[in-house]
Amino acid sequence: MSQPLPFGAGPSADRADLAEVMQKVAHGDKQAFSVLYDALAPLVSGIVVKVVRDRAQSEEVTQEVMIDLWRQAARYQPDTGAVTTWAATIAHRRAVDRVRSAQAAADREHTQAAREHTTAFDEVAEQVETRLESEQVRRCLHGLTELQRQAVTLAYYGGLTYREVAEALHTPLPTIKTRMRDGLIRLRDCMGVTT
Incomplete structure (x- = not known):
């Protein structure tokens, strides 16, 4: 070789x-x-x-x-x-x-890190916003009459219809409808919602 x-x-x-x-x-x-x-x-x-x-x-x-x-x-x-x-x-x-x-x-690492940062920030911001809104709703609910508060709570948090709310509160249906309408207007004004 x-x-x-x-x-x-x-x-x-x-x-x-x-x-x-x-x-x-x-x-x-x-x-x-x-x-x-x-x-x-x-x-x-x-x-x-x-x-x-x-x-x-x-x-x-x-x-x-x-x-x-x-x-x-x-x-x-x-x-x-x-x-x-x-x-x-x-x-x-x-x-x-x-x-x-x-x-x-x-x-890929940069994109993932940005996604995680954004997600974490968004989740925290959303939790804070939800908590603040919940506190404001509770405060505004206390400004309603007892019948308005009960009717709104049963309808929106309990998921009951107007008729079911009337039956639960032993109140005539037209009275419940009026109290609900008035209560929602007061809530809207208290929350500062514009239509």
């Missing part, structure tokens, strides 16, 4: 040597992959760092690219370009994918 020339013996020699090394890698030669790794890792790392800009993630992406080169070695076609160009293309794609993935994750 012939030993490849050391990397850096000249541009045309580099291209031919790396193509030959790549063929050996394609056939599962681990020693050839070690030579390929030493030759391409600095190039791959440089490209990845420029795109990703995070040292730890760049190291991960560089390792992923080198593994891709091992797995895809059989796909390399020397007539389509230099090994370095092929490796640089894979490195750039992987780095861009990592940046997009990180951005998408950050966007």
Whole structure:
């Protein structure tokens, strides 16, 4: 088995040597992959760092690219370009994918955080508003006559019809209707509702 020339013996020699090394890698030669790794890792790392800009993630992406080169070695076609160009293309794609993935994750987290913040604020605001309205309704109910308060309470909180309210209070139906109408007008005025 012939030993490849050391990397850096000249541009045309580099291209031919790396193509030959790549063929050996394609056939599962681990020693050839070690030579390929030493030759391409600095190039791959440089490209990845420029795109990703995070040292730890760049190291991960560089390792992923080198593994891709091992797995895809059989796909390399020397007539389509230099090994370095092929490796640089894979490195750039992987780095861009990592940046997009990180951005998408950050966007999802931001959206979720905003949703949770808005929901929490809305729930608190709604509870406060409901509590204030309930207190105002109770205060306004105390301003009604006893029959008006009983009729309104049975109708709106008890869900009874006018006829059922009249029967429950042993009061004629027309009297209940009048008291309800007057009571609702007083409540409306007390609550400051405009029509």
